Amino acid sequence: MTTPVDAERAWQDLQRIRIPQERVYDEVERCATGDRRSTYLMAAIMWIYLASMGFDLPVWGTFLALAAYLAILTTLIVIYSRRPRVKLHRSRYSWRSIATFFAGGLISGGTIMVTSLLTHWLALPYGSLIQATVSAGAFVLFVGPANRWAVSPLRGRALRDRPLHPKELGR
Numbered sequence: 001m002t003t004p005v006d007a008e009r010a011w012q013d014l015q016r017i018r019i020p021q022e023r024v025y026d027e028v029e030r031c032a033t034g035d036r037r038s039t040y041l042m043a044a045i046m047w048i049y050l051a052s053m054g055f056d057l058p059v060w061g062t063f064l065a066l067a068a069y070l071a072i073l074t075t076l077i078v079i080y081s082r083r084p085r086v087k088l089h090r091s092r093y094s095w096r097s098i099a100t101f102f103a104g105g106l107i108s109g110g111t112i113m114v115t116s117l118l119t120h121w122l123a124l125p126y127g128s129l130i131q132a133t134v135s136a137g138a139f140v141l142f143v144g145p146a147n148r149w150a151v152s153p154l155r156g157r158a159l160r161d162r163p164l165h166p167k168e169l170g171r
Contacts, residue, residue: 038080039143045072047136050112054128100150104142111138 049069057065115134119127 036144038076039140042073042076043136043140045069045076046108046139047132050132050135051128053131054126096150100146104139104146107142108135108139111135 049065052065053062055061112131112135115131116127118124119130124130
C-alpha cells in the first residue's frame with residue numbers, strides 16, 4: 001500500500017510552502033527593526049513621568065502620577081498588540097525574547113536609580129530632568145539592538161530545520 005513519490009515534485013511543493021514562511025520572517029524582522037514610533041512614544045511617556053517626579057508631589061499625587069503612567073503604558077501595549085501583524089507560534093520565540101525583556105528592565109531601572117543617586121549626591125539643579133533624559137536615552141539606545149538580537153535566530157532556526165533537496169540526499 002505504498003504510493004510512489006516523485007522526489008522533485010515533493011521538493012517543489014515544499015518550496016511553495018517555504019516562500020510564505022520566509023515572508024513571515026521578513027515581517028517579524030521588519031517589525032523588530034522598523035517600529036521606531038512606539039519606541040519614541042514610550043520613551044517620551046517615560047521622560048514625562050520621570051520629569052514630573054521633580055515637582056515634589058504629595059504622596060497621593062505620586063501614586064496618581066504612577067497610576068496614570070501605568071494606564072498610558074497599558075493602553076499603548078493594547079493598541080500595539082492589536083495591530084495587524086504576523087504572529088508566530090509561541091514556540092518560535094527563543095530564550096532571547098525573555099532575556100531581552102529582563103535586561104531591558106534591569107537597564108531602565110538601573111539607569112533610573114543610578115541617575116537619581118548621582119543627581120542627589122551632586123545636588124544638581126533640575127535633577128529630575130537630567131534623570132529623565134538619561135533614562136529615556138538609555139531606553140531608546142537599548143530597544144533597537146535588543147529587538148534585533150531577540151529575533152535574529154528565528155530565520156536561522158528555520159533554515160536549520162528545512163528539509164534537504166532530493167539531490168542533497170543522494171550524496
